[in-house]
Amino acid sequence: MTVQLGIPQPREEGSPGPGTSGPPQLPGRPAGRAAGLVDRYGRRATDMRLSLTDKCNLRCTYCMPAEGLEWLAKQAVMSAEEIVRIVRIGVDLLGVRELRLTGGEPLVRADLLDIIAALRQAHPDLPISMTTNGVGLDKKAAGLKAAGLTRINVSLDSLHEETFAKLTRRPFLNRVLAGVDAAWAAGLGPVKLNAVLMRGLNDAESPALLAWALGRGYELRFIEQMPLDADHGWTRRDMITAAEIRELLSADYVLSPDPRARDGAPAERFEVRHRDAGTARATGPALGTVGIIASVTEPFCSDCRRTRITAEGKIMSCLFSREEVDLLGLLREGASDGQLAERWQDAMWIKPKAHGMDHVGLDAPDFVQPDRSMSAIGG
Ligand code: SAM
Numbered sequence: 001m002t003v004q005l006g007i008p009q010p011r012e013e014g015s016p017g018p019g020t021s022g023p024p025q026l027p028g029r030p031a032g033r034a035a036g037l038v039d040r041y042g043r044r045a046t047d048m049r050l051s052l053t054d055k056c057n058l059r060c061t062y063c064m065p066a067e068g069l070e071w072l073a074k075q076a077v078m079s080a081e082e083i084v085r086i087v088r089i090g091v092d093l094l095g096v097r098e099l100r101l102t103g104g105e106p107l108v109r110a111d112l113l114d115i116i117a118a119l120r121q122a123h124p125d126l127p128i129s130m131t132t133n134g135v136g137l138d139k140k141a142a143g144l145k146a147a148g149l150t151r152i153n154v155s156l157d158s159l160h161e162e163t164f165a166k167l168t169r170r171p172f173l174n175r176v177l178a179g180v181d182a183a184w185a186a187g188l189g190p191v192k193l194n195a196v197l198m199r200g201l202n203d204a205e206s207p208a209l210l211a212w213a214l215g216r217g218y219e220l221r222f223i224e225q226m227p228l229d230a231d232h233g234w235t236r237r238d239m240i241t242a243a244e245i246r247e248l249l250s251a252d253y254v255l256s257p258d259p260r261a262r263d264g265a266p267a268e269r270f271e272v273r274h275r276d277a278g279t280a281r282a283t284g285p286a287l288g289t290v291g292i293i294a295s296v297t298e299p300f301c302s303d304c305r306r307t308r309i310t311a312e313g314k315i316m317s318c319l320f321s322r323e324e325v326d327l328l329g330l331l332r333e334g335a336s337d338g339q340l341a342e343r344w345q346d347a348m349w350i351k352p353k354a355h356g357m358d359h360v361g362l363d364a365p366d367f368v369q370p371d372r373s374m375s376a377i378g379g
């Protein structure tokens with residue numbers, strides 16, 4: 001659902017501003033508003049996730065259907081200039097402090113390097129990271145670094161060709177592995193790896209995946225599977241919970257809480273040590289860290305600092321929000337930076353308190369999964 005927000009504050013340049021007509025359908029922000037992207041519950045969004053495209057060259061079972069989705073028309077997707085302007089408004093007017101580029105698959109966007117270079121020129125000190133499936137990264141990593149990308153996250157669910165191909169429906173494991181190593185060699189570290197565990201497919205592989213990542217100095221993060229698949233096949237019964245992940249890893253490792261502050265990060269980090277088979281105690285020095293993103297069973301909504309922009313320029317205050325607020329449409333109508341900033345603030349003001357996924361019986365008939373799949377939101 002795209003929401004028309006009323007903007008109750010006086011307008012900057014005469015009134016009313018473009019695209020702001022119509023009665024408010026959701027509670028507006030009170031007058032005398034705070035600066036930045038704050039919501040009704042006192043949270044402040046400083047971490048921007050921006051989707052560059054809805055297109056992708058993999059078909060991960062937990063995200064896309066086998067036949068793909070109908071792609072957005074080129075005209076509907078934000079241009080490079082529009083992206084740069086929206087990021088500038090976020091950073092200069094609204095307190096955004098870090099940017100993650102995502103998709104769909106950001107590497108399939110032909111003007112990716114130009115976008116990153118322009119963002120870097122406008123914001124010399126902004127941390128700009130990117131989440132990618134890694135296909136083609138081996139050839140692009142050095143260029144991404146030169147353009148100004150700070151760091152990279154690569155999704156990697158399995159080290160076995162057959163399992164990888166089952167999960168992603170494409171036989172590209174070796175290309176992804178080459179991409180991960182190229183990213184590290186290009187200086188795009190610390191390299192973080194994202195893995196979604198699927199029951200009976202790659203869950204048993206989790207200790208081996210961690211061993212591989214630790215051995216190369218990459219930080220692996222396990223993400224609980226969320227009900228954001230286009231096939232609507234998610235069930236609570238089938239998902240691998242954070243508690244199960246910790247149990248699976250405990251066969252080989254002892255995890256202890258990372259003493260560094262979590263600081264709003266989705267991943268809870270643990271220091272990893274070998275487990276002595278006889279005593280079941282930790283042995284030897286810390287081997288590195290592992291992260292667990294327990295969005296479903298141990299949600300972190302109360303400290304969420306994210307604001308999301310989809311590839312067609314819609315603001316989503318939460319992955320599970322059923323409301324989207326059109327920023328790009330307003331921009332294309334000729335709105336000023338101030339008007340766009342206000343609409344963004346209004347959209348974040350109505351951010352839900354929590355996604356509600358932790359409720360028992362989520363896969364009961366009354367649970368309504370969001371319309372968009374993860375690839376169409378920008379994870
Ligand atoms: N295509 C890129 C990639 O796969 O890294 C970027 C976009 S993808 C939507 C971003 C992240 O979302 C990936 O790490 C992917 O594993 C994760 N993801 C996708 N669908 C998910 C789901 N249903 N539950 C949990 N994580 C999911």
Ligand code: SF4
Nearest residue numbers: 056058060063133375
């Ligand atoms: Fe594509 Fe990423 Fe979704 Fe996999 S998770 S289908 S790589 S967008």
